[in-house]
Amino acid sequence: MEETKTFFLNGEEYFSDKIINLLDIVSYFNYNSSLLVLEYNNFICPKKDWGTIFINNKDTIEIVTIVGGG
Numbered sequence: 001m002e003e004t005k006t007f008f009l010n011g012e013e014y015f016s017d018k019i020i021n022l023l024d025i026v027s028y029f030n031y032n033s034s035l036l037v038l039e040y041n042n043f044i045c046p047k048k049d050w051g052t053i054f055i056n057n058k059d060t061i062e063i064v065t066i067v068g069g070g
Helices: 022-028 047-052
Strands: 005-009 012-016 036-040 059-065
Touching: 022 036, 022 047, 022 059
Parallel strands: 005 059
Antiparallel strands: 005 012, 036 059
16 A cells, blocks of 8 residues: 655645656546646746656645636
């Protein structure tokens, strides 16, 4: 069994005992991946890397969605 990890998504604290990556988080929270910018531990993370970056204890993730309007 994996140890429980704490991570922060948009300022909210979450816990997981599973091995998860950034793509899992985007999918789980039902974000439209074509309309967002993802920051992982203070660095903008390219979409091509989301499936290979795994969440560690105390990681910080910020997801900013792009909204159009007039």
